Amino acid sequence: xxxxxxxxxxxxxxxxxxxxxxxxxxxxxxxxxxxxxxxxxxxxxxxxxxxxxxxxxxxxxxxxxxxxxxxxxxxxxxxxxxxxxxxxxxxxxxxxxxxxxxxxxxxxxxxxxxxx
Amino acid sequence: xxxxxxxxxxxxxxxxxxxxxxxxxxxxxxxxxxxxxxxxxxxxxxxxxxxxxxxxxxxxxxxxxxxxxxxxxxxxxxxxxxxxxxxxxxxxxxxxxxxxxxxxxxxxxxxxxxx
Numbered sequence: 684x685x686x687x688x689x690x691x692x693x694x695x696x697x698x699x700x701x702x703x704x705x706x707x708x709x710x711x712x713x714x715x716x717x718x719x720x721x722x723x724x725x726x727x728x729x730x731x732x733x734x735x736x737x738x739x740x741x742x743x744x745x746x747x748x749x750x751x752x753x754x755x756x757x758x759x760x761x762x763x764x765x766x767x768x769x770x771x772x773x774x775x776x777x778x779x780x781x782x783x784x785x786x787x788x789x790x791x792x793x794x795x796x797x798x799x
Numbered sequence: 800x801x802x803x804x805x806x807x808x809x810x811x812x813x814x815x816x817x818x819x820x821x822x823x824x825x826x827x828x829x830x831x832x833x834x835x836x837x838x839x840x841x842x843x844x845x846x847x848x849x850x851x852x853x854x855x856x857x858x859x860x861x862x863x864x865x866x867x868x869x870x871x872x873x874x875x876x877x878x879x880x881x882x883x884x885x886x887x888x889x890x891x892x893x894x895x896x897x898x899x900x901x902x903x904x905x906x907x908x909x910x911x912x913x914x
Contacts, residue, residue: 784832
């Protein structure tokens, strides 16, 4: 595709519900990253995929968060039993290879999650 | 752990003037990469400019340039001839390459362009 596509653009959910956020990376990009941007904060790294495997899950804030990537393409970030502190913009990025100076990140427009 | 600090929550500049956004970072690595990203209201993070730490020459991209001071661990962004389209949040980011896979971002500077 032309760019990284994320859906939904906005999501409002009730506390305690599960949500799924989707990321469709640029075609051919093997690396995929999820970041979280809370209000007034910079981006916080969550997880990195190389192909379908996630060698680095160190940024996931709790065991309520999980992510998967299938077919080396689309990724979903799932948040179970959402809490109000999960409210944030969730940004996805992809790169041709593992992110490096010569393989820059391309970001999507993010999903704004609001937990009421 | 690496940290990135942007000490200016908000900056304002007149159109066509020059503005400098500051960024400092803390690391024990000798080789790393630094980036400036722009985030307009669309929320998409757009790479503005990047610098390799082992290169002493400051990176430039058209109206955007950096002042990289490795010893001082400073990486400021200069925007010349500011345009209305430059209005956005600007984030400084650090990447070690061989360590953790994610970028470390500062909290951002909101740049306002006065017409």
